[in-house]
Amino acid sequence: xxxxxxxxxxxxxxxxxxxxxxxxxxxxxxxxxxxxxxxxxxxxxxxxxxxxxxxxxxxxxxxxxxxxxxxxxxxxxxxxxxxxxxxxxxxxxxxxxxxxxxxxxxxxxxxxxxxxxxxxxxxxxxxxxxxxxxxxxxxxxxxxxxxxxxxxxxxxxxxxxxxxxxxxxxxxxxxxxxxxxxxxxxxxxxxxxxxxxxxxxxxxxxxxxxxxxxxxxxxxxxxxxxxxxxxxxxxxxxxxxxxxxxxxxxxxxxxxxxxxxxxxxxxxxxxxxxxxxxxxxxxxxxxxxxxxxxxxxxxxxxxxxxxxxxxxxxxxxxxxx
Numbered sequence: 001x002x003x004x005x006x007x008x009x010x011x012x013x014x015x016x017x018x019x020x021x022x023x024x025x026x027x028x029x030x031x032x033x034x035x036x037x038x039x040x041x042x043x044x045x046x047x048x049x050x051x052x053x054x055x056x057x058x059x060x061x062x063x064x065x066x067x068x069x070x071x072x073x074x075x076x077x078x079x080x081x082x083x084x085x086x087x088x089x090x091x092x093x094x095x096x097x098x099x100x101x102x103x104x105x106x107x108x109x110x111x112x113x114x115x116x117x118x119x120x121x122x123x124x125x126x127x128x129x130x131x132x133x134x135x136x137x138x139x140x141x142x143x144x145x146x147x148x149x150x151x152x153x154x155x156x157x158x159x160x161x162x163x164x165x166x167x168x169x170x171x172x173x174x175x176x177x178x179x180x181x182x183x184x185x186x187x188x189x190x191x192x193x194x195x196x197x198x199x200x201x202x203x204x205x206x207x208x209x210x211x212x213x214x215x216x217x218x219x220x221x222x223x224x225x226x227x228x229x230x231x232x233x234x235x236x237x238x239x240x241x242x243x244x245x246x247x248x249x250x251x252x253x254x255x256x257x258x259x260x261x262x263x264x265x266x267x268x269x270x271x272x273x274x275x276x277x278x279x280x281x282x283x284x285x286x287x288x289x290x291x292x293x294x295x296x297x298x299x300x301x302x303x304x305x306x307x308x309x310x311x312x313x314x315x316x317x318x319x320x321x
Contacts, residue, residue: 003308003315007050010064014046017068018075021115032096032108036075039093046071048199048312049174052192055305056182062123066181069123069132070174072116077139077170079109084147120177128177135173142166151230152257156237160201167207168200191296195309198293203316205286208233212274214320224270230257234285239278248272286317 004011015037022033046067053063082095083105097105113136120132142165153159175196179189211226212235226233232252240249248269251262273279290313297313300306 003047003051003311006304006308007047007054010050010054010060010067011043011046013064014043014050014067014071017064017119018072021072021119022111025111028104029108029111032100033112035093035099036079036096036108036112043071044312045074045170045174048171048196048309049178051305051309051312052175052178052195053182055300055303055309056179056184056188056192058178058182062125062181063178065119065122066128066177067174069116069119070170070177072112072119073132073136073139074170076109076112076116077143079105079112081143083109084143123177123181125177125181127180131173131177131180135169138165138169142169146231152252152255153232154237154240154252156241159232159234159237163201163204163208164197167204168197171200171203172196188300191299194296195293198289198296199313199316202286202289202293202313205234205282205289206317206319209235209279209282209286210320211235212270213279223274224266227270227273228266234282235273235278238281239273239276242276242278242281283317290314290317 018037019034022030049067049070050063052058053066058066079096083097083102096108100108117132117136120129123129142162145162146166149158172193173196175192176189179192184192208226211233212224214223222228227236236252240246240252243249248265251257251259251265256262293313294310297306297309
């Protein structure tokens, strides 16, 4: 893909910098970081960071460091997410918590966060550091909200706020911070922040769609896994908003999506949602976010990097996993 080709050399530097973060540390910690960083992934966040920075002529050393910080921050969230979710596999590889105790896994995630913070400080941008700190707080807040308050929660506004904090906030920071270290003007920074926010929201909506439409072997978890856990996502909201009198909607409206009766109905509900117009409706919402992202992106002059960012935007809503 063009967007990878344009930043391939820079991305190699980012990878090397991330792998060096455990040098001189405990041997087990070094091995853990290698396991985490070598488990695959498309590195979409550092790629976006690099493309935005290159488009705006960011200083190369700062940009490489920023991209590494963004991916380390994302990686730390994955370590904690896998533990919280009890996931034993990620992208076909055993997770860290499949090998280590919960305590050791949490501490490793904390180490990754600390290294991400150290890297962002090496950009020598106070604004970027502040944005990093705020984003880490938002991600954590989003996860806590999901953990304690999102079960059976059928509120659309709460859903959008949750996916912003969990996912879109980091995409936004990747783009905002890349513009900031480029010494771009306020209008350009604002446009890039908007671009990052919009693609991040679309990215999470696609994940929520794939939770229903993906194959279990491909997505690495049961189809409808979020709903099985009582987590309400956009396809579920759209499905029951279209059917306010559906008896199954009462499970959510009355906060009873953890009852035996609901669990007994869950496969039927998932199949109904999967085969309904709620999926295409959710896709249209994701496409609307992408359209707004492209509007913001196209305020920048034409360039190879801008074309690549447009390609990523299209990829986000076309991906299968």
